[in-house]
Amino acid sequence: MQQPHPFAQSPATDRAPASVRVLVVDDDPTVAEVVAGYLARAGCTVDRAEDGPTALEQAARNRPDLVVLDLMLPGMDGLDVCRRIRESAPVPVIMLTARGDEDDRILGLEVGADDYVTKPFSPRELVLRVQSVLRRTRPGPATQPLAAGGLTLDPASRRVTRNGVELALTLREFDLLAFFLQHPGRACSREDLMREVWGWDFGDLSTVTVHVRRLRAKVEDDPARPRLIQTVWGVGYRFDLAAGKEG
Known part of the structure; x- marks a missing residue:
C-alpha cells in the first residue's frame, strides 16, 4: 500500500483573493502536485513548471500574480529564475529551499524573493504565506502620499519616486518603506518589523535585515552611511525624519 506523502495533510479552507494566478515551479512532481492542489482548493488558478526555462516561458505567456519557486532546478537554478522574473515585472516570489544553509536563504532574498x-513544510503554512503576500498586493484604503528625504510613496498606486525618478521596489521593500514613512522617529526592532510588515509573529529575522539592506541601496545617497534608515544599536532601525527634511 502506498504511503502518503509527508506533505499531504487536510486541505486548507482559507480562500485566496479571487482570480489569482500562481506559478508553481518545482522539479519534484509530488511536491508540485501537492502545492498546486492546496493552492487550487484555496481559490487560485495554478500553472506549473518543472525547470527554469519553462518557468520563464510560462511567466511570459500567463503573467502570474505570484510565483512559488524551488531553489534547486534543472537547467537554471531558482536564483537565476527569480532574477529574470524580477527584471521583467514586480511579481512577488516565495522561494522553496531544501537547504539548511542560511546563506542560500539570504541569496534568495538578495535577488528579490x-x-x-x-x-x-506544511502546505497549509505555504498557502497562508501566499495569502499574506497577495493581500499586500491588493490596494488598501485610500491614503495620502507620503513624502520625506526626496522620497514620495503613493499607497494607492504602489509607486515610489526618489527625486522624481521612479524606484523599482519589491513588494516587501515597498511595504517596509511605507511603514518607516508612517512611523518616523520610531525605533523598531526586527521583531516589530516582522510582525507589522510581514504579518508574522515568528520567522527568520535575517529576512528583515536583508530587506533593510536592499531598501537602503535604493533610497540612500550612501547605503554604507545611511541617513534615512538608521541603525539603532541593540534595538533595530529608525527612519530619521530630520535627515529626510534636510534632504
Missing part, C-alpha cells in the same frame, strides 16, 4: 519556506 519576498519570502521563503524551507522544505519539508
